Amino acid sequence: MARGGRAIRFALAFYTYVVLGLLIYLPIVILIVFSFNDSRVMSLPWSGFTLKWYRIVLQREDLHQAIWTSLWIATVVTLISLVLGVLAANAMARYRYKGRTLFTGYVALPFVIPWLLLGIALLLFFNFLGIPLSAWTIILSHVTFDTPLVAILVAARLHQFDPTLEDAARDLGCTPWQAFRYVTLPIIAPAVIAATIFAFNWSFDAFVVTHFVSGTQVTFPLWVWSALRYPKNLPVINAVSSIIVIVEMGLIVVAEVLRRRGEAA
Amino acid sequence: MDGPRGGLRVENLYKRFGRDVAVDGVSFDIKPGEFFSLLGPSGCGKTTTLRIIGGLLTPDAGRVYLNDEDITFLPPEKRDINIVFQHYALFPHLTVYDNVAFGPRRQGWPEDRIKAEVGRLLEMVHLQGYEHKYPRELSGGEQQRVALIRALITRPQVLLLDEPLGALDLKIRQQLQLELINIQDAFHITFIYVTHDQSEALAMGDRIAVMNEGRILQIGDPRTIYENPINRFVAYFIGNTNLLEGRVAEVRPGGMARVHIPGIGDVWGMCRHHCERLRVGLDVAVSVRPEKINISRTPPSEPGYNTITGLVQDIIYLGVSIEYIIRLEQGLTLRVFQQNLADDARQVITWDEIVWLYWLPAHALVLID
Ligand SMILES: Nc1ncnc2c1ncn2[C@@H]1O[C@H](COP(=O)(O)OP(=O)(O)O)[C@@H](O)[C@H]1O
Numbered sequence: 094m095a096r097g098g099r100a101i102r103f104a105l106a107f108y109t110y111v112v113l114g115l116l117i118y119l120p121i122v123i124l125i126v127f128s129f130n131d132s133r134v135m136s137l138p139w140s141g142f143t144l145k146w147y148r149i150v151l152q153r154e155d156l157h158q159a160i161w162t163s164l165w166i167a168t169v170v171t172l173i174s175l176v177l178g179v180l181a182a183n184a185m186a187r188y189r190y191k192g193r194t195l196f197t198g199y200v201a202l203p204f205v206i207p208w209l210l211l212g213i214a215l216l217l218f219f220n221f222l223g224i225p226l227s228a229w230t231i232i233l234s235h236v237t238f239d240t241p242l243v244a245i246l247v248a249a250r251l252h253q254f255d256p257t258l259e260d261a262a263r264d265l266g267c268t269p270w271q272a273f274r275y276v277t278l279p280i281i282a283p284a285v286i287a288a289t290i291f292a293f294n295w296s297f298d299a300f301v302v303t304h305f306v307s308g309t310q311v312t313f314p315l316w317v318w319s320a321l322r323y324p325k326n327l328p329v330i331n332a333v334s335s336i337i338v339i340v341e342m343g344l345i346v347v348a349e350v351l352r353r354r355g356e357a358a
Numbered sequence: 359m360d361g362p363r364g365g366l367r368v369e370n371l372y373k374r375f376g377r378d379v380a381v382d383g384v385s386f387d388i389k390p391g392e393f394f395s396l397l398g399p400s401g402c403g404k405t406t407t408l409r410i411i412g413g414l415l416t417p418d419a420g421r422v423y424l425n426d427e428d429i430t431f432l433p434p435e436k437r438d439i440n441i442v443f444q445h446y447a448l449f450p451h452l453t454v455y456d457n458v459a460f461g462p463r464r465q466g467w468p469e470d471r472i473k474a475e476v477g478r479l480l481e482m483v484h485l486q487g488y489e490h491k492y493p494r495e496l497s498g499g500e501q502q503r504v505a506l507i508r509a510l511i512t513r514p515q516v517l518l519l520d521e522p523l524g525a526l527d528l529k530i531r532q533q534l535q536l537e538l539i540n541i542q543d544a545f546h547i548t549f550i551y552v553t554h555d556q557s558e559a560l561a562m563g564d565r566i567a568v569m570n571e572g573r574i575l576q577i578g579d580p581r582t583i584y585e586n587p588i589n590r591f592v593a594y595f596i597g598n599t600n601l602l603e604g605r606v607a608e609v610r611p612g613g614m615a616r617v618h619i620p621g622i623g624d625v626w627g628m629c630r631h632h633c634e635r636l637r638v639g640l641d642v643a644v645s646v647r648p649e650k651i652n653i654s655r656t657p658p659s660e661p662g663y664n665t666i667t668g669l670v671q672d673i674i675y676l677g678v679s680i681e682y683i684i685r686l687e688q689g690l691t692l693r694v695f696q697q698n699l700a701d702d703a704r705q706v707i708t709w710d711e712i713v714w715l716y717w718l719p720a721h722a723l724v725l726i727d
């Protein structure tokens with residue numbers, strides 16, 4: 094029995110570290126390693142260590158412009174989605190009304206619709222209304238999937254929130270807004286911060302949907318996509334991707350730690 | 359401030375949730391500084407009534423007056439009424455200090471006054487040094503005390519306590535009952551104390567309102583409620599009683615009535631409520647408290663008692679008293695309490711003995727409702 098248990102544990106550990114590790118992290122590790130390789134082709138043998146690709150990253154104006162576009166779009170999208178998502182989370186978690194299930198279903202929709210279909214649908218929608226494609230159509234499109242993301246993360250936390258705490262706050266002299274500000278918000282803050290980080294990442298990374306509704310705007314994922322057509326760009330993409338992967342993984346770890354801490358409290 | 363503050367009156371409160379009527383025409387008038395208990399079984403509408411008084415719910419009909427001022431539609435933050443919630447509702451993200459300081463801060467007290475007052479109140483409830491702990495680090499009794507002083511610190515005119523000791527062990531509960539009474543004395547604040555525990559209501563209230571299914575059945579001081587219940591529910595819910603169902607056989611002036619109880623025979627009792635409805639043939643209940651019944655191996659030596667015989671089915675030793683379960687005809691049983699006097703001959707009463715039970719007609723209440 095003990096032997097069997099150990100074998101199973103070993104198999105599980107093997108699976109976790111080796112299979113998942115290889116599948117998910119090895120490509121990223123290879124990406125990062127080759128961003129320091131002094132060669133235009135991404136293959137062995139190793140041609141020597143260099144920082145020149147990173148130097149090029151620092152010099153490419155079009156790349157900087159694309160990153161800047163993605164950053165400000167992601168910022169605006171995150172702010173809008175936070176407001177809409179927290180409101181939706183309140184509706185989902187706190188109040189009983191007719192059509193509540195339907196509403197929750199609507200909010201979950203973007204998680205099950207393929208990105209490709211969502212992109213096409215949005216493009217048709219903007220065409221239909223005669224809205225010219227611009228940064229604002231990108232923002233609107235990102236909000237359609239970021240809002241549900243925020244709503245679901247925050248609602249999960251609100252479900253555990255005891256509404257009597259808001260009653261207590263009102264009883265002790267708070268207006269409804271103050272009760273939210275001093276009691277509800279601090280308690281759901283970990284979930285809100287986690288949602289902020291996830292929402293920012295989703296917008297920053299969005300390629301498929303953006304691809305359909307961007308018009309002449311070049312976001313960072315679109316820049317990578319077009320740069321890929323020229324093999325000489327490959328090492329530069331490697332370098333910039335390495336930077337972004339590290340930053341994003343750092344943010345996601347922070348978000349996940351916050352989310353779990355919120356659940357534990 | 360002119361005159362005493364903290365008088366609270368509610369008139370015909372009515373509240374429905376969907377199809378369920380939670381509060382069905384509740385009225386009472388509480389004097390400033392009174393300790394008023396609201397007693398009733400779980401689900402009878404106590405919390406709903408309290409939330410209406412606190413302003414957390416708006417009644418469908420009826421009015422709430424504080425010192426004769428209509429506050430029915432005043433939001434909770436504007437009412438000089440605070441609540442100690444059933445499960446304390448302490449803010450989990452704030453320390454004990456910040457929890458207690460919450461109300462004063464909303465009222466804009468200077469921080470040094472808050473500090474002094476929080477320290478003083480923590481000391482009063484024996485929690486000095488707890489300032490920096492979080493609610494989850496406290497025991498139930500400690501959380502209860504924090505909830506209490508958090509609601510008290512701003513000296514509201516009325517304090518609403520929703521089963522504040524309900525979740526605590528008996529020993530802690532008894533200790534906190536005393537502390538609560540002392541605090542109410544010291545602060546001169548009107549208390550509305552909700553409980554489903556009749557012994558707690560009897561021990562603590564200046565007056566008790568007994569509630570069932572959204573209605574107030576009877577309001578009175580503990581003695582009146584216990585000795586003179588208005589109907590079967592109140593008699594049964596407050597303390598223990600024997601309820602004997604029967605039919606009126608004879609009515610005398612002054613409320614005396616002879617009631618025929620099938621299987622027992624005729625007993626005399628006193629009617630004290632709605633006696634104008636008393637007439638021969640009416641179905642009534644006779645309520646006799648177990649401690650009012652004498653138990654003996656011999657019949658009473660004086661006349662004037664209701665007297666019956668029965669078989670000792672069970673004897674339960676309770677320490678301060680002994681409880682006998684006596685079987686009568688037709689499956690009826692009576693509970694009898696006798697004080698535990700060590701030298702009492704009654705102590706030799708044992709199982710399966712035939713015994714005499716007798717009690718005064720004044721101690722048998724004829725209940726019409
Ligand atoms: N928010 C609510 N929604 C629906 N029904 C409720 C609500 N609050 C209370 N009730 C119902 O009203 C009745 C009285 O409840 P409550 O006042 O909490 O009773 P108590 O405090 O005496 O136990 C119960 O039947 C309860 O189910």
Ligand SMILES: [Mg+2]
Nearest residue numbers: 404405444520
């Ligand atoms: Mg209750």
